[in-house]
Amino acid sequence: MKDKKTYAVVLFKAVSYALKAEKILKQEGLPHKLIPVPKQISSDCGVCLRFEQNIQNQIEAALLNKVEIEDIITLDH
Amino acid sequence: MADIKIIDARGLSCPQPVVLTKKALEDNARVTTVVDNETALENVKRLAGKFGCAVTVESQGKGIYEIHIGRGADFNKDQDFVASCQTGAAPSGPFVIAVTEDKMGRGDDELGTVLIKSFVHTVADLGKKPDVMIFYNTGVKLTIEGSDVLEDLKQMNSEGVQILVCGTCLNYFEIKDKLAVGTVSNMYDIVETMSGAGRLLTP
Numbered sequence: 001m002k003d004k005k006t007y008a009v010v011l012f013k014a015v016s017y018a019l020k021a022e023k024i025l026k027q028e029g030l031p032h033k034l035i036p037v038p039k040q041i042s043s044d045c046g047v048c049l050r051f052e053q054n055i056q057n058q059i060e061a062a063l064l065n066k067v068e069i070e071d072i073i074t075l076d077h
Numbered sequence: 078m079a080d081i082k083i084i085d086a087r088g089l090s091c092p093q094p095v096v097l098t099k100k101a102l103e104d105n106a107r108v109t110t111v112v113d114n115e116t117a118l119e120n121v122k123r124l125a126g127k128f129g130c131a132v133t134v135e136s137q138g139k140g141i142y143e144i145h146i147g148r149g150a151d152f153n154k155d156q157d158f159v160a161s162c163q164t165g166a167a168p169s170g171p172f173v174i175a176v177t178e179d180k181m182g183r184g185d186d187e188l189g190t191v192l193i194k195s196f197v198h199t200v201a202d203l204g205k206k207p208d209v210m211i212f213y214n215t216g217v218k219l220t221i222e223g224s225d226v227l228e229d230l231k232q233m234n235s236e237g238v239q240i241l242v243c244g245t246c247l248n249y250f251e252i253k254d255k256l257a258v259g260t261v262s263n264m265y266d267i268v269e270t271m272s273g274a275g276r277l278l279t280p
Binding site: 019034047 | 187188195199225
């Protein structure tokens, strides 16, 4: 039952950054999901935030100057 | 009403019942598969769930089950399905995950909350999904409205994963009216499911 939405993930330096970012996105009402970092990106046991790519600008704007972002990667399914 | 194709899969070993059922579904909107063991029953049920079919099971006693399957509108025959056949000395019985808390691991609650979200998401992506997930104690909080893992649980539920939620626990936390996925269950079902499990996993 997977849909064909395109997702991207925001990666952070540490779990605490991801948590901080999650709180901000929740406040802003931007849909997102905390997921383990996909294996093809890193084998570390990390977490990242997944979102639909069409709101990438909003996500970046919301986190700008608040949480340091390491990278944003588009997921291809 | 189209004819019902009947597959008699009694006496056949895994994964034959699933293979035959899948084949029959490609050409028939309605299929009834007769099986004589739980593994075949679970596999055929999972198959039907994965392919978005309606399933009803009729127990004929003596371990014989009739599985009535109605093909859904979005049936896609090219989808893959892997039957789980127990090989060698592997334990038989369903794969059960007991979620005992709304966190994963002890020590730090904030971290535990992150981990359980990751856990459920990863289980939902697993090739071999659990047959049953049981939620009790604070674990029931994962199954109610507003839970961060609700989407994943609903997806698994629609794919045939049975979700049992402890009624006493919902009651204790006064959140019974907020249950958003799964069925309210009791200690009898929970103990029976756990003791009958081939594999029992707790995050």
